[in-house]
Amino acid sequence: MLLRLNISDSRPLHEQVAGAIRRAVAEGECAPGERLPPARDLAQALGVNANTVLRGLRSLRDEGVLEFRRGRGVTVAAGADQRSALVERIRELVQEAARLGYGKAELTQMIREVP
Amino acid sequence: MLLRLNISDSRPLHEQVAGAIRRAVAEGECAPGERLPPARDLAQALGVNANTVLRGLRSLRDEGVLEFRRGRGVTVAAGADQRSALVERIRELVQEAARLGYGKAELTQMIREVP
DNA sequence: ACCTATTTGTCCGTATGTATG
DNA sequence: CCATACATACGGACAAATAGG
Numbered sequence: 001m002l003l004r005l006n007i008s009d010s011r012p013l014h015e016q017v018a019g020a021i022r023r024a025v026a027e028g029e030c031a032p033g034e035r036l037p038p039a040r041d042l043a044q045a046l047g048v049n050a051n052t053v054l055r056g057l058r059s060l061r062d063e064g065v066l067e068f069r070r071g072r073g074v075t076v077a078a079g080a081d082q083r084s085a086l087v088e089r090i091r092e093l094v095q096e097a098a099r100l101g102y103g104k105a106e107l108t109q110m111i112r113e114v115p
Numbered sequence: 116m117l118l119r120l121n122i123s124d125s126r127p128l129h130e131q132v133a134g135a136i137r138r139a140v141a142e143g144e145c146a147p148g149e150r151l152p153p154a155r156d157l158a159q160a161l162g163v164n165a166n167t168v169l170r171g172l173r174s175l176r177d178e179g180v181l182e183f184r185r186g187r188g189v190t191v192a193a194g195a196d197q198r199s200a201l202v203e204r205i206r207e208l209v210q211e212a213a214r215l216g217y218g219k220a221e222l223t224q225m226i227r228e229v230p
Numbered sequence: 231a232c233c234t235a236t237t238t239g240t241c242c243g244t245a246t247g248t249a250t251g
Numbered sequence: 252c253c254a255t256a257c258a259t260a261c262g263g264a265c266a267a268a269t270a271g272g
Contacts, residue, residue, distance in 0.1 A: 049261045070239045071268025185247045186260030
């Protein structure tokens with residue numbers, strides 16, 4: 001799993017980390033049950049602090065994509081591939097909606113109105 | 116990187132800061148990729164508020180000379196040495212043109228007419 | 231079953247640019 | 252221009268789990 005961060009990208013580093021891994025999982029580069037490299041290794045490879053990586057991983061855990069085990073490592077959750085693919089589609093939808101001037105509230109309202 | 120501000124200089128402080136750093140980068144005192152001292156440190160060394168320094172640095176960022184990263188610091192952008200050298204020459208040219216009674220409009224027109 | 235060294239995430243404090251008044 | 256509160260990123264100390272003897 002090779003990840004890269006874009007320095008000229010204005011988004012927070014931890015967000016970029018989360019995005020990169022979410023994409024990797026969504027595209028099947030990391031199968032469910034598979035173990036991720038230690039946060040410290042990822043951090044060194046990316047030229048970033050380990051805590052910054054952990055913060056990104058933690059948000060993925062909150063999404064249900066990853067599972068943490070102290071002293072054991074981080075693993076891809078069951079069904080995480082489908083879930084993260086869905087989350088990615090949702091993100092794109094939200095972004096497109098924002099571009100058209102619709103906030104999340106309007107978006108959820110539209111969803112609610114789907115027959 | 117030693118900087119000094121001139122009290123009797125009528126230009127705004129943030130402009131003086133930007134000018135001093137632009138010159139330092141242009142002359143190669145700060146290589147691309149190198150990290151600048153924290154704005155707070157520069158501010159204390161110069162005897163001004165940190166926000167004033169940041170404002171100067173920000174204009175250099177808008178010129179493409181510097182890159183900011185919250186929580187991480189300010190670094191010299193790739194190719195910033197050449198770019199800032201060019202920017203400095205441009206500034207001198209504009210000033211000289213103004214001294215001769217030519218505004219930026221005339222100047223750009225003359226540039227457009229260069230064969 | 232016990233130790234202890236290593237691995238790995240957790241936690242808290244510090245540094246630094248960002249935003250607001 | 253200055254003062255202050257805030258979010259991001261870093262660094263180090265700590266504790267749980269693991270692995271080897």
